[in-house]
Amino acid sequence: MTIDWANFTPWQSLLGGALIGLAAVVLLVINGRVFGVSGILSTSVFGGGQRGWRIAALIGVFAAPWLYLALGGQLPQANPRSIPVLIIAGLIVGFGSSLGSGCTSGHGVCGISRLSVRSIVATLSFMATGFLTVYIFRHLLGLV
Template sequence: MVELTSSDFFLAALGGSLIGISAILMLYFIGRIAGICGITFSLLDSNEINKPWRWVFLLGLILGPMLVHQIYQLPIPDAPTDNIPLLILAGLITGFGTKLSNGCTSGHGVCGIARFSSRSIVATITFMLFGFISVYALKHLIGL
């Protein structure tokens, strides 16, 4: 079992605070919810105008963690590559679910709950519940 230090909790609180602040800034300055899937899906939609802020937002999602890893000299964890077809299937199911629920954990969980949206609260509870069920089933029933 991994032991957590007070530094771990501080960094988690700092990271969560930065996510919240960025969501507030995006809503205030652009008038948009910081829903990562919605932003990404809009880039794939030919009817949607591809505004440059969407590309900058997604680039920041990639470069931000890379910068933190460089500053703190943290190792980049290995991606699970033992079952690529399962990873692709999981990604497609997740994409389908986010499209079906009109949002993802960032849109519903961070922004929607903060706005007391009942739809977002139900969606987030559903995400979490099925996440717990999936981990339990894979770990304890299937043995992965």
């Protein structure tokens, strides 16, 4: 493995991680809720109580990259994929989040910080599945 030093952004990554952690703490302190984006999205779309703060949180998640750009930041260039591949990938991730009763923000950020064994196991499962998927698609099948 090599590091792409030209696109290495440790300070932006640190700031982004700190902001995610701060958002999780603020939501927990003010609202008593865990910042799990898949759960927030699910209950906003399919119904659930207290939709106002959920929609505000989603607006923040989707507006953050635009705000970063407006402040002079640059987003990394992603490898373009076809729309059908992106839709299928999104559906698979959504199904996995539903199956795992949460996503990386809920389990990985909030659950691990609360030393939840369930969240630690879930996050290890997410990561192992991601590693295995990348290995299979990139190294065995040569598709990516």
